[in-house]
Amino acid sequence: MAMDNKMMLMIPGPTPVPEQVLLAMAKHPIGHRSGDFSKIMEEVTNNLKWLHQTQNDVLILTASGTGAMEAGIINFLSAGDRVLVGDNGKFGERWALVAKAYGLQVDVISAEWGKPLDPEEFRAKLEADTEKAIKAVIITHSETSTGVLNDLETINKYVKAHGEALIIVDTVTSLGASNVPVDEWGLDVVASGSQKGYMIPPGLGFVAVSPKAWKAYETATLPKFYLDLGKYKKDAAKNSNPFTPPVNLFYALQAALNMMKAEGLENIFARHQRLTQATRAAVKAMGLPLFAPDDAASPAITAVIPDRVDAEQVRSVMKKRYDVLLAGGQDHLKGKIFRIGHLGFVCDRDILSAIGALEGTLQELGYEGAVPGAGVAAAAKVFANS
Amino acid sequence: MAMDNKMMLMIPGPTPVPEQVLLAMAKHPIGHRSGDFSKIMEEVTNNLKWLHQTQNDVLILTASGTGAMEAGIINFLSAGDRVLVGDNGKFGERWALVAKAYGLQVDVISAEWGKPLDPEEFRAKLEADTEKAIKAVIITHSETSTGVLNDLETINKYVKAHGEALIIVDTVTSLGASNVPVDEWGLDVVASGSQKGYMIPPGLGFVAVSPKAWKAYETATLPKFYLDLGKYKKDAAKNSNPFTPPVNLFYALQAALNMMKAEGLENIFARHQRLTQATRAAVKAMGLPLFAPDDAASPAITAVIPDRVDAEQVRSVMKKRYDVLLAGGQDHLKGKIFRIGHLGFVCDRDILSAIGALEGTLQELGYEGAVPGAGVAAAAKVFANS
Numbered sequence: 001m002a003m004d005n006k007m008m009l010m011i012p013g014p015t016p017v018p019e020q021v022l023l024a025m026a027k028h029p030i031g032h033r034s035g036d037f038s039k040i041m042e043e044v045t046n047n048l049k050w051l052h053q054t055q056n057d058v059l060i061l062t063a064s065g066t067g068a069m070e071a072g073i074i075n076f077l078s079a080g081d082r083v084l085v086g087d088n089g090k091f092g093e094r095w096a097l098v099a100k101a102y103g104l105q106v107d108v109i110s111a112e113w114g115k116p117l118d119p120e121e122f123r124a125k126l127e128a129d130t131e132k133a134i135k136a137v138i139i140t141h142s143e144t145s146t147g148v149l150n151d152l153e154t155i156n157k158y159v160k161a162h163g164e165a166l167i168i169v170d171t172v173t174s175l176g177a178s179n180v181p182v183d184e185w186g187l188d189v190v191a192s193g194s195q196k197g198y199m200i201p202p203g204l205g206f207v208a209v210s211p212k213a214w215k216a217y218e219t220a221t222l223p224k225f226y227l228d229l230g231k232y233k234k235d236a237a238k239n240s241n242p243f244t245p246p247v248n249l250f251y252a253l254q255a256a257l258n259m260m261k262a263e264g265l266e267n268i269f270a271r272h273q274r275l276t277q278a279t280r281a282a283v284k285a286m287g288l289p290l291f292a293p294d295d296a297a298s299p300a301i302t303a304v305i306p307d308r309v310d311a312e313q314v315r316s317v318m319k320k321r322y323d324v325l326l327a328g329g330q331d332h333l334k335g336k337i338f339r340i341g342h343l344g345f346v347c348d349r350d351i352l353s354a355i356g357a358l359e360g361t362l363q364e365l366g367y368e369g370a371v372p373g374a375g376v377a378a379a380a381k382v383f384a385n386s
Numbered sequence: 387m388a389m390d391n392k393m394m395l396m397i398p399g400p401t402p403v404p405e406q407v408l409l410a411m412a413k414h415p416i417g418h419r420s421g422d423f424s425k426i427m428e429e430v431t432n433n434l435k436w437l438h439q440t441q442n443d444v445l446i447l448t449a450s451g452t453g454a455m456e457a458g459i460i461n462f463l464s465a466g467d468r469v470l471v472g473d474n475g476k477f478g479e480r481w482a483l484v485a486k487a488y489g490l491q492v493d494v495i496s497a498e499w500g501k502p503l504d505p506e507e508f509r510a511k512l513e514a515d516t517e518k519a520i521k522a523v524i525i526t527h528s529e530t531s532t533g534v535l536n537d538l539e540t541i542n543k544y545v546k547a548h549g550e551a552l553i554i555v556d557t558v559t560s561l562g563a564s565n566v567p568v569d570e571w572g573l574d575v576v577a578s579g580s581q582k583g584y585m586i587p588p589g590l591g592f593v594a595v596s597p598k599a600w601k602a603y604e605t606a607t608l609p610k611f612y613l614d615l616g617k618y619k620k621d622a623a624k625n626s627n628p629f630t631p632p633v634n635l636f637y638a639l640q641a642a643l644n645m646m647k648a649e650g651l652e653n654i655f656a657r658h659q660r661l662t663q664a665t666r667a668a669v670k671a672m673g674l675p676l677f678a679p680d681d682a683a684s685p686a687i688t689a690v691i692p693d694r695v696d697a698e699q700v701r702s703v704m705k706k707r708y709d710v711l712l713a714g715g716q717d718h719l720k721g722k723i724f725r726i727g728h729l730g731f732v733c734d735r736d737i738l739s740a741i742g743a744l745e746g747t748l749q750e751l752g753y754e755g756a757v758p759g760a761g762v763a764a765a766a767k768v769f770a771n772s
Contacts (some may be wrong), residue, residue, distance in 0.1 A: 007416060014415035014633055025634060026412035029400035029587045030393060031711050062589055064448050064629040067612040102609045195630060201415045203448055203589050203632030223488045223609065226453040243450040244581060246589030247400055248411060249632070325417050 002320050010354050011327040012144045012173055012301045014195040014202055015344035017252075021200055024255040029247040037247065038239035040254055045236060047257035051175065052190060052208045053265070054182035059232040060253075061205040062246050065172040065193030068205025070098050071227040072168050072189040073138060075209075076216040079103035081135040084125055084165070086110075086117040086155070090145035090330045091170055095138050102222050107134075113333060114146045114303070116296035119154040123161075132164035135216070139167075142174035145330045147303035147339060148292045149174065156185050166213055172196055173300035175206075176260065177272040177343055188213040196300070197268075199259065199345040200252040209233070272299040275342040275351050278382040282355040283340075285378035286362065287369035291337050300343035301327070309367045311338045317364050322357035348383050355379050388706050396740050397713040398530045398559055398687045400581040400588055401730035403638075407586055410641040415633040424625040426636055431622060433643035437561065438576060438594045439651070440568035445618040446639075447591040448632050451558040451579030454591025456484050457613040458554050458575040459524060461595075462602040465489035467521040470511055470551070472496075472503040472541070476531035476716045477556055481524050488608050493520075499719060500532045500689070502682035505540040509547075518550035521602070525553075528560035531716045533689035533725060534678045535560065542571050552599055558582055559686035561592075562646065563658040563729055574599040582686070583654075585645065585731040586638040595619070656772075658685040661728040661737050664768040668741040669726075671764035672748065673755035677723050686729035687713070695753045697724045703750050708743035734769050741765050 009016050030036050048058040061068055073095065077083065083104050085096040088111035099106045109121045117139065126134060137159045141152045152169060159167045168189040171180050175190070176197025182190055188210040195202035207229060209217075217230060231242040260268060279302045283290055291303035306314065311329065315338050318324045327339040340354060355375045363372060395402050416422050434444040447454055459481065463469065469490050471482040474497035485492045495507045503525065512520065523545045527538045538555060545553045554575040557566050561576070562583025568576055574596040581588035593615060595603075603616060617628040646654060665688045669676055677689035692700065697715065701724050704710045713725040726740060741761045749758060 005414070009415070009417060011417050013630060014418065017414055022412045022414065026408045028391070028403055028408065029395070029581070031395060031397050031713075032400065032588070033713075034711065062448065062450050062453065063612065064631075066629045067448065070612045098611045101611045101614075193630070195415070195633075201632060201634040202418070202630045203635060225484045225487045226449065226456045227612070228487075243452045244399060244579070244588045245450075246587060246632070246635070247581075248587040249589060249635075325420065327417075327419075 003323060006323045008324045008353065010341045011325055012196070012339065012341040012343055013193070015199060015341060016346060017201055018199055018256070018259060018345050021252045021255045024251040025248045027248070027251055032241065032245050032247055040250055041239040041241070044250060044253050044257060047261060048206060051257065051260060052180070052182045053184065054208055056182060056208050056210050057233050057236065058206055058208045059229055059236060060245065061207065061227070061232065062203065062243065063205040064202060065191065065205055066094065067227065068191040068193060068207050069095060069170050071229055072191040072207050073098055074102055074222045074224055074227060075229045076166055076189065076213050076220050077104060077135055078219070078221040080105060082107060082133045083136045083138055084109060084122065084134055086139035086150060088115060088117050088146065088148060088150070089113050089140065089143035091140045091143055095140065095170065099138065114148060114291045116148050117150045117155065119151050119158065122155045123158040126158050126162040126165065129162065132162070134162065134165045136166040136168050140170040141180065142171070142177070142298040142300050144173045144301060145333070146292060147298045147301045148296050149178070149298045150296070153185060156187065160186060166216060173298065173343060176268060178299040179269050182208055186210070194249065194253065197344050198253065199256045200249065203246050203249045204253060272342070274348065274382065274386050275346055276302065278348070278351050278379040279340055279342055279355070281382050282375040282379040285370065285374040286359065301339050301341050303337045303339045305337045308369050309362060309365050311336055313365055314338050314358070314361055317361040318357055321364065322360060324354055324357045351379050352376055389709060392709045394710045394736070394739065396710055396727045398582070398725065398727045398729055399579070401585060401727060402732060403587055404585055404642070404645060404731050407638045407641045410637040411634045413634070413637055418627065418631050418633055423633065426640055427625040427627070430636060430639050430643060433647060434592060437643065437646060438566070438568045439570065440594055442568060442594050442596050443619050443622065444592055444594045445615055445622060446631065447593065447613070447618065448589065448629065449591040450588060451577065451591055452480065453613065454579060454593050455481060455556050455577040457615055458577040458593050459484055460488055460608040460610055460613060461615045462552055462554070462575065462599050462606050463490060463521055464605070464607040466491060468493060468519045469522045469524055470495060470508065470520055472525035472536065474501060474503050474532065474534060474536070475499050475526065475529035477526045477529055481526065481556065485524065500534065500677045502534050503536045503541065505537050505544065508541045509544040512544050512548040512551065515548065518548070520548065520551045522552040522554050526556040527566065528557070528563070528684040528686050530559045530687060531719070532678060533684045533687045534682050535564070535684045536682070539571060542573065546572060552602060559684065559729060562654060564685040565655050568594055572596070580635065580639065583730050584639065585642045586635065589632050589635045590639060658728070660734065660768065660772050661732055662688065664734070664737050664765040665726055665728055665741070667768050668761040668765040671756065671760040672745065687725050687727050689723045689725045691723045694755050695748060695751050697722055699751055700724050700744070700747055703747040704743055707750070708746060710740055710743045737765055738762055
């Protein structure tokens with residue numbers, strides 16, 4: 001029953017933070033113009049390139065993921081530019097709002113929340129654009145609000161075939177969870193945030209920028225200053241920052257990236273795949289409907305749309321009795337779905353804990369849709385076979 | 387001689403962080419949409435109003451001070467609007483650049499670096515503006531690059547006499563160090579940053595906004611999304627945030643504001659006044675020229691422009707032998723001045739330590755402009771008499 005400081009975060013951010021990252025953060029700040037800080041800047045920048053599988057610049061902003069994504073949009077475009085924006089959830093919707101706020105001509109390709117974007121719709125629009133008026137395609141890779149992973153690889157192929165448009169991607173809950181090979185796929189602008197796969201608290205945003213995007217930057221005229229990525233690039237070349245960086249979050253970033261390197265990218269991706277499969281198998285075994293289809297399952301979050309039990313009651317018992325925090329639905333999904341985060345510093349045991357708590361919660365709520373224990377058994381089976 | 391983890395920060399930011407603030411930051415993050423976080427948000431917002439001596443909204447951004455100040459400018463103006471910008475240092479210069487980046491019509495009132503802005507120049511321009519075309523006056527209160535405190539109170543009186551223009555102020559190194567009574571003076575937009583008087587690491591920006599400024603917001607058309615203060619105001623009313631806040635920096639903010647309340651505003655201001663006077667007395671006693679005049683001395687930082695010893699050599703010995711980090715000059719002052727920070731979590735003893743180290747440094751550099759010990763004696767005399 002609700003103990004202080006015992007809450008287990010199973011939300012899509014902030015995600016659990018390892019002890020060594022918390023302790024790294026508790027060190028006294030050093031001067032951000034010192035040689036010692038430059039060394040940290042150099043190390044984390046190199047490790048960010050490793051994480052992004054890229055030789056492109058990866059820039060670090062003091063901002064939430066939204067700030068990073070906004071920077072990724074406004075630095076490479078001018079008012080009136082035509083952009084295609086994929087919208088199948090809260091975040092896709094947000095990027096359309098950002099684009100409109102800056103006077104871009106926004107062409108939205110949408111899908112029902114819970115369903116993936118259809119790459120063919122992008123192909124059709126891009127092929128029809130023989131005048132090459134489309135300057136960018138903006139999509140969300142893992143749509144956090146619904147637990148849907150969009151088919152970035154295929155959509156990006158159509159962008160590449162178009163030739164002119166930049167591909168600008170929100171990878172906030174996919175980077176560090178599933179494979180996003182920035183150079184291999186040729187992704188132009190890739191934005192992410194610290195409180196996700198990075199395993200550190202919120203406060204840092206990241207933007208990877210390709211040479212093609214930098215070329216667009218030269219002629220882009222949208223106003224910017226704090227989010228002007230050219231300033232960050234210029235200073236990063238000297239292992240410095242244009243504006244005071246959050247030194248303690250850099251300590252955290254340094255520690256977390258070293259943990260990620262020790263685990264290795266392949267292992268990180270395999271782990272998230274395993275956690276996702278185990279969670280989905282357990283949810284199915286409990287007779288609860290999954291919100292996203294199997295072939296478009298986010299590696300970060302699993303959304304459940306229960307039909308015989310109230311989603312908010314589930315969240316409430318999970319929190320109050322079992323000290324497990326799940327996310328609810330956003331906007332029109334509020335009260336209709338609950339979301340189980342399995343992103344970042346999450347191990348196999350955590351899934352069994354969360355599923356066990358979910359089974360206990362269903363029992364408490366008088367749910368009769370499944371054999372008690374079936375959820376944990378199904379998750380454990382996935383682990384045993386992987 | 388240069389010990390690990392022993393560096394004493396005497397720069398204008400990051401400033402020293404109390405142990406209890408560091409430890410608060412090392413707690414595991416909680417969900418930012420939880421009731422527990424709402425309570426923190428409510429508490430820190432109330433305490434921020436106390437610190438600002440205001441009933442106005444005080445909004446919290448994940449950003450450096452520059453991000454907060456940019457938000458303070460772009461939310462209340464439209465392209466082509468005429469603004470007066472005071473420029474007598476690196477930061478005044480920066481706000482002119484921000485204003486220009488957004489297409490504002492910028493009228494710069496400048497003073498030589500090291501000298502305060504002349505309020506009479508503001509009076510003249512504002513009185514001449516009978517058509518009320520000037521939409522805002524933008525100034526830096528404590529100019530960190532030079533250690534000059536501009537006469538905000540007097541300049542603001544002329545702005546009030548004008549009637550139409552907003553007063554937008556960078557108080558990054560004055561808030562929490564000297565008196566900035568937002569409501570009493572009627573300051574419309576007041577921006578600050580966490581790694582200063584707040585005694586916490588960098589990463590948070592703050593903007594206080596008056597009802598008059600909110601009225602201007604309604605018709606302001608500069609594009610914005612992440613820095614759109616209307617979104618922060620709307621969510622702050624529900625003790626929430628539009629974008630994921632840096633939860634651990636909020637823990638730090640909560641702890642630091644409670645320390646500040648325990649000390650009390652009058653005591654905080656008196657302490658900074660005392661540290662400033664002691665530092666200046668010591669510098670004079672050592673025969674070193676001060677860069678800013680006595681009657682425009684910043685409460686945060688004291689700049690010294692040595693004529694018989696090299697500024698960078700001073701910084702180097704201070705750092706390497708005495709583990710004291712001083713700031714250097716910026717831009718054309720690089721290599722010409724050094725700056726002693728005395729902002730935030732700094733006590734009388736710290737000034738004696740720094741001055742003692744400075745005396746040792748001067749001795750090591752063969753400086754013969756003062757009787758050894760005169761600096762510490764002069765500082766101690768200020769303390770003894772206050």
